[in-house]
Amino acid sequence: MRKSPFRIGLVGLAGIIPGMLIAVVLFLAIYSWPAIHFNGIGFLFRETWNLGNLYADPVTRRGVQVPIGAQYGILVFIIGTLATSAIALLIAVPVSLGVAIFLAEGAPPHLRPALSLIVELLAVVPSVVYGLWGVAVLVPLIAHYIAPALDSMLGFIPFFAGGSPTGFGLLSSSLVLTLMVVPIITATIYSALLQVPRPDKEAAYALGAMKFEVAVRAMLPMVRGSIVGAIILGLGRALGETMAVLMVSGGAINYLPGTITSPISTMASFIVSQLDSAEQDPTGMAVRSLAEIALVLFIITVIVNVIARLITKGLHVGLASRA
Amino acid sequence: MQTRSSETLLRRTFLLGTLGGTSLGLISLASRRAAAAEVTLLETGSTLLYPLFNLWVPKYTAMHPGVRITTQGTGSGTGIAQAISGVAQIGASDAYMSTAQLKKNPGILNIPLAISAQTVNYNVPGLNNANLKLSGPVLAGIYSGKITHWNDAAIAKINPGVSLPNHGITPIHRTDGSGDTFIFTQYLSFSTPEWANNVGYGTTISWPPVQGGIGAIGNPGMLQACGQTPGSIAYIGVSFHEQIAKAGLGTAMLQNRAGNFVVPNPTTVGAAAAALEGKTPPDQRISLIFAPGENSYPIINYEYAIVNSKQASPDVAAAVRSFLNWAVDPAAGNAPEFLGPVQFLPLPEKIAALSKAQIAKIR
Numbered sequence: 001m002r003k004s005p006f007r008i009g010l011v012g013l014a015g016i017i018p019g020m021l022i023a024v025v026l027f028l029a030i031y032s033w034p035a036i037h038f039n040g041i042g043f044l045f046r047e048t049w050n051l052g053n054l055y056a057d058p059v060t061r062r063g064v065q066v067p068i069g070a071q072y073g074i075l076v077f078i079i080g081t082l083a084t085s086a087i088a089l090l091i092a093v094p095v096s097l098g099v100a101i102f103l104a105e106g107a108p109p110h111l112r113p114a115l116s117l118i119v120e121l122l123a124v125v126p127s128v129v130y131g132l133w134g135v136a137v138l139v140p141l142i143a144h145y146i147a148p149a150l151d152s153m154l155g156f157i158p159f160f161a162g163g164s165p166t167g168f169g170l171l172s173s174s175l176v177l178t179l180m181v182v183p184i185i186t187a188t189i190y191s192a193l194l195q196v197p198r199p200d201k202e203a204a205y206a207l208g209a210m211k212f213e214v215a216v217r218a219m220l221p222m223v224r225g226s227i228v229g230a231i232i233l234g235l236g237r238a239l240g241e242t243m244a245v246l247m248v249s250g251g252a253i254n255y256l257p258g259t260i261t262s263p264i265s266t267m268a269s270f271i272v273s274q275l276d277s278a279e280q281d282p283t284g285m286a287v288r289s290l291a292e293i294a295l296v297l298f299i300i301t302v303i304v305n306v307i308a309r310l311i312t313k314g315l316h317v318g319l320a321s322r323a
Numbered sequence: 324m325q326t327r328s329s330e331t332l333l334r335r336t337f338l339l340g341t342l343g344g345t346s347l348g349l350i351s352l353a354s355r356r357a358a359a360a361e362v363t364l365l366e367t368g369s370t371l372l373y374p375l376f377n378l379w380v381p382k383y384t385a386m387h388p389g390v391r392i393t394t395q396g397t398g399s400g401t402g403i404a405q406a407i408s409g410v411a412q413i414g415a416s417d418a419y420m421s422t423a424q425l426k427k428n429p430g431i432l433n434i435p436l437a438i439s440a441q442t443v444n445y446n447v448p449g450l451n452n453a454n455l456k457l458s459g460p461v462l463a464g465i466y467s468g469k470i471t472h473w474n475d476a477a478i479a480k481i482n483p484g485v486s487l488p489n490h491g492i493t494p495i496h497r498t499d500g501s502g503d504t505f506i507f508t509q510y511l512s513f514s515t516p517e518w519a520n521n522v523g524y525g526t527t528i529s530w531p532p533v534q535g536g537i538g539a540i541g542n543p544g545m546l547q548a549c550g551q552t553p554g555s556i557a558y559i560g561v562s563f564h565e566q567i568a569k570a571g572l573g574t575a576m577l578q579n580r581a582g583n584f585v586v587p588n589p590t591t592v593g594a595a596a597a598a599l600e601g602k603t604p605p606d607q608r609i610s611l612i613f614a615p616g617e618n619s620y621p622i623i624n625y626e627y628a629i630v631n632s633k634q635a636s637p638d639v640a641a642a643v644r645s646f647l648n649w650a651v652d653p654a655a656g657n658a659p660e661f662l663g664p665v666q667f668l669p670l671p672e673k674i675a676a677l678s679k680a681q682i683a684k685i686r
Contacts, residue, residue, distance in 0.1 A: 050529035055421040069523070140551065165493050166537055166552040251498040251538020253530050263537055273540065276400035277500035277527030279407075282423040 028295040035288035036295075038064050039072050043292065046073020048254055051277065051286050058283045065283040072289040074296065079256055080264035081297070083170060084245065085238040087260075088177035093231060095178075096185035101215045103186070104193035116190060123183035131247035134176045139248055142175075143167030147261050164261035168250030171260050176244045181234035188233060192226030193219055225312045232308035239301055242268040267297045362642040367395040368402015368415030369502050370542040371439055371560030372626045375665045376415065379656055383649055390642050396541060400500015400526045406629040407431060412643050414629035417502025417560075418526050419608035430632045433608050434681045435625035436650050437657060438668040440592045441506055443575040443622075444567055445556040446549050447473055449488065451573035454586055456481045458578035459514025459613075459621070465556060466494045466511070467518070468533035473554065481578070491535070495548050495557040498538035500526045503545075506612055506624045507558040513613040514578075514621070546570060558622075561587060562665035579621045580613050587620050592668055595619035600671045607677055625674075626667070632684045640685050647682045651675050 029036075036043075038061070052067030059068050103116055147164035154160035164171070196219045204218035220227070250263025251273060257264050265273075271290050278286035366376055373396030380392045399416035406414025407428050419433045443457060461477050464470035470477055474487040497504045508524035522528055530536065539548040542560050549557040550570040559567060567574065576584040585591045595614035603609050611623045628647060634640035650656035657669040670678060 047532075048529060051525070051527060053523050054423070054525050055523075057423055135547075143551070165491065165535065165554055166548065168537055168548070246540070251540070252536065253498070253532075253538060255532030255534060255536075258534055262535065265538075273498040273538070274500075274527070276398060276404050279404040280400055280421075280424065280500060280526055282421070282427045 025298065028291055028298065032288045032291035032295055034064050035285060035292045038062050038066065038285065039289065039292065043072060043074060044078065044296070045075050046071065047075050047256065048073050051281060054280050064285065066285045067281060067283060070285060074267065074293055076252065076254065076256055077265050077267040077270045077293065081239060081266040083257065084173045084177055084264065084266060085235055087174035088181055088238045089231065089235060092178045092181045092185060092234060096182050096189060099186045100189035100193055103190050105211060105215045119183050119186050123187065127180060127241060127244040130176050130180055131244035134172055134244060134248040138175060139167035139172050142172050142261065150260065160260055162259045162261065166250065168248055169261045169263045170257050172248040173245045173264060176248055177238045177241055180241060180244065181238050184237060185230040185234045188230035189223065189227055192223040196222055228308055228312045232305060235304055236301060239297070240268055242272055245269045246272055267293050362390050362638050364390065364392045364413060364642060364646070365411040366392060366413040366415060367397050367405050367411045369399045369417050369626070370396040371417050371503055371562055372415040374562040375437065375661065375667060378661045378664065379650060383646060387645065392646065398499035398541060399502030399505065403629050406631060409631065412634065412639060416627045416629050417624050418505035419627055420629065432630050432632050432681045432684060433606065434628045434630060434647060434678050435607050435670060435674060436628050437626045437662060437670060438592065438596050439624060439626050440561040440587050440620060441503055441558055441622040442561055442567070442587050443556065443577060444549055444559050444572040445575060446553055446572050447488065447490065448553055451571055453485065454574060454576045456584045457575040459511055463511045463515040463518040465492055466496070467531040490554040493535055493537060493552050493555040494533055495537045495539055495545055495555050496530050497545065499540050502526060503542065503558055503560055504528065506622055509610055509612040510622050562667065564666050577621050579619050580615050581617045583617060585618060585620050589668060591618055591620035592623050595623045596668060596671065600674055603674055603677065605677060607681065630685055632686065634685060644682050644685050648679060651678045
C-alpha cells in the first residue's frame with residue numbers, strides 16, 4: 001500500500017494531539033524530577049507546605065539545594081480537589097439526569113430547542129464569571145442562610161455542624177463546580193437519550209409503563225455507557241477547574257477541612273496562588289514542587305478516566321451478553 | 324445568465340479582494356502606530372503601591388506623551404518575578420529582595436519610591452469604632468491558633484476596661500506572594516521570638532494551621548473578606564484607608580518596640596522613618612519594621628520599584644529613568660497631592676538622593 005502524501009499528512013496532523021499530550025507529561029516529569037527525588041512518596045501524605053526561609057542561605061539536603069526548613073506536602077490539596085469534585089458530582093448527577101430526562105421526554109417538543117440551548121449556554125459561561133457570582137452572591141448566602149440551616153437541621157453530624165463565619169470554603173467551591181458541571185453532563189445524556197430508538201420506547205408504553213417509568217426503566221439503562229462517559233467529562237472539568245474555585249475556596253493551607261464549610265484549597269487553585277511566591281525561591285525547588293503537583297493532578301485525572309473506561313466497557317459487555 | 328463557474332469566480336474574487344483590502348488597511352494602521360515610536364512600560368506588583376501608581380500614571384503620561392505605562396496590582400511576589408524575567412520594566416514591591424535572590428539575579432535594583440505603612444484591621448461587632456490595642460505576641464498567638472476568641476485573657480490584659488465579645492477569631496492572610504505578608508510577618512518575627520523560630524517571615528510563609536483561617540488575594544481581597552466576616556482580623560495596606568473606613572472596619576493600635584500602643588498616622592509613621600533612615604545602606608535594602616522610638620509606628624516600609632539595571636533598549640531605559648526620577652521628586656511624584664490620598668510619606672532627602680543614584684544605573 002502506497003503511503004500517499006495525503007495519508008502521511010493526515011497521520012501527522014492527527015498525531016499532533018497525542019504528541020502534545022506526551023510532550024506535556026514528559027516536560028512535567030523531567031522538570032519536576034529533582035523535586036520528586038527530594039520529596040519522595042511522603043509528598044502525597046504530608047499536610048505541611050513550607051517554602052522554608054527564603055531570606056537565608058540555602059542548604060543541601062538529599063543532594064539538592066533547598067531553602068532552610070523547606071518541606072513540601074500536598075495532602076491538603078489532594079483532599080480539597082477530591083472532596084470538591086465528589087460533592088459537586090453528588091449534587092450534579094441527579095440534577096443533570098432529571099434535566100436531561102425532562103428535555104428528552106417531558107418538555108413540549110416545540111420548546112425543546114430553546115430549553116436545550118439555555119442549558120448549553122450555561123456551559124459556555126467563563127469560569128471567572130461563576131467565580132465572581134460565587135463571591136458576590138453565593139458566599140454571603142452560605143454565610144447567612146445555608147450554613148446556619150445546615151447547622152440546625154443536620155448539626156448532630158459533626159461534618160455539618162458549626163455554621164460558617166465567612167462562607168468561603170468547601171461548600172461554596174462545590175456548589176460553583178456543580179453549576180459548571182451540570183450543563184456538560186446534561187447535554188451529553190440528552191443527546192444520548194435522543195438516540196434511543198422509537199420502537200424500544202413504544203414497546204415500553206405498550207407494556208403499560210407511565211412516562212416516568214419509560215424514561216427511567218427503559219431508556220436510561222440503554223444509555224448507561226453515555227451516562228458514565230458524561231460523568232467522567234464532568235469530573236474532568238471539576239478536577240481541573242482553577243479560577244472559580246480560587247475565588248471562593250478560602251485558600252486554606254496546612255490544615256484539612258473539618259466541616260463542610262471549612263476553607264479548602266485545590267491543587268489547581270494552589271498552583272495559581274503560589275506560583276509567584278515560588279519564583280522567589282532562589283534554589284528553584286519550590287517551582288519544581290509546583291510542577292510535581294501538576295503531574296500528580298494529571299495522574300489522578302488519567303486514573304479516573306481509565307476507571308471510567310473500564311466501567312463503560314464492563315457495562316457494554318454486560319448489555320451485549322444480555323442481548 | 325452567467326455560468327456557474329464564472330459566478331463562483333466573481334464571488335471568490337470579490338471575497339479575496341475584500342480580505343486583501345482589509346488586511347492591507349489593518350497593517351498600514353498598525354505600522355503607523357509603530358512609526359510613532361511610543362515606549363510602552365509595564366508596571367506590575369504590590370497592591371499596596373497600586374493606588375499610588377494609578378494616581379501617578381495619568382498625570383505623568385499627560386505630561387510625557389511619548390510614553391505609555393500600564394499598571395497592574397498583582398502582589399509583590401509577581402512584581403519581583405516579572406521584573407527579574409523582564410516581562411515588566413518596573414516591578415512594585417513592599418519587600419526588598421533577599422541576598423540569595425540578588426546573588427542569583429545580579430543587576431536588579433531595589434529603589435524606594437515612598438514610605439508606606441500597614442494597618443491591622445478587624446471586624447468585631449461593637450468594637451469597630453474603638454481602636455483595640457494589639458501587640459506582636461498577641462497577633463502571633465492569633466495567627467498561630469493559640470488565641471481563638473476575642474475575649475481571650477491575653478487580649479483582655481492589654482485592653483483593660485473594654486468589654487470583649489465571646490466571638491471566634493478568623494485570621495485572614497494573603498495567599499499570593501505579598502509584600503504585606505512580608506512586613507506583617509517581620510513585625511511578628513521581630514516582636515515574638517517564638518514566631519521567629521517556628522515560622523519566620525517572607526512574602527509567603529507556611530501559615531500555622533488555624534481551623535477556619537482564610538486566605539485572600541490582594542489587598543482588595545483582604546478588605547472584602549474582613550468586611551464580610553464578623554470576628555475576622557486582617558492586615559491591609561494604608562493606601563486602602565478610605566475603603567477600610569467605608570467598610571466600617573476597626574483599626575488596631577499596635578505596640579511598638581518601646582512598649583507604647585500607637586495608631587497609624589503621619590506623625591507615628593514619620594517617627595519610625597526618622598529613627599531608621601540614617602541606617603539605610605546604599606543598596607537601600609533595609610527593614611523599617613519595629614523601629615525604636617517612643618512614638619514610632621511598628622509596621623512601615625519603603626515602597627520599592629524593582630528594576631533591572633539592564634533594560635531592553637536605551638529608549639526604554641531612558642523612559643524608566645525619567646519616570647522614576649519624576650516619582651521620587653518631592654515637587655512631583657513625592658508631593659502631597661499624590662501621597663496624601665494614600666497616606667504615604669515622602670522619602671527623606673538623603674534617601675531620595677540614594678534612590679536617584681540607583682536610578683542613574685539603569686541603562
